[in-house]
Amino acid sequence: MVKLYGHPISNYYNIVKMCLLEKGVPFEEVQIGLEKTEALLSKSPAGKIPFLETDQGILTETDVIIEYMDVAFDGPSFFPADPFARARVRELMKYMELYVELPARRLYGAAFQGKTVSDEEKEAVKLLLEKGFAAVKARAKFGPYLMGKELTYADFYSMHSLALATRVTKAVYGWNSLNEMPEYKTLLKKLGERESSRKVADDQMKALSGGGA
DSSP states (O other): OEEEEEOTTOHHHHHHHHHHHHHTOOEEEEEOOSOOOHHHHHHOTTOOSOEEEETTEEEESHHHHHHHHHHHSSSOOOSOSSHHHHHHHHHHHHHIIIIIIHHHHTTHHHHHSOOOOOHHHHHHHHHHHHHHHHHHHHHOOOSSBTTBSSOOHHHHHHHTTHHHHHHHHHHHHSOOGGGGOHHHHHHHHHHHTSHHHHHHHHHHHHHHTTOOO
């Protein structure tokens, strides 16, 4: 059985966890923090979570883990069979990671911990987020899922990148960035009703309240 290392408060941990649940892959959760201990660095050289321990070794980086488990285990694939359509899914995942979640991460302290951020930093991040949401909107199809009629890994990715970034824009700017994509509001509700989504959300709430997963 594979082991998923990380913590339920991590959005990337939760992306992988949701994908494993949807794929039907048996896995064990091993909770660890982000402190750069020798034990962590021996498994994840960049000191990042999540990482996946397999019989063959350890894999890091969320998109790499998703690619691996998609072909390594039985169960449904959430990548299209067509090579170009598959590439489009991966492209949208990268858009959400690099152009939405990554800029939003610069404001996590202000949004969730009450830390002070300069007006210049807030303005710089807002410009990046506006471009990022526009890029996602330009690629998304909402038919009803992000990439069309079929559920894909991009949908699972979005629950823990776009949705999280929206919490940041609301907290820091009073800007509901989902208003830029009203179709995504409908999709987010649909995704939130899935068993995997409820499981991930429940475990995250337990972790935030100090109850563990």
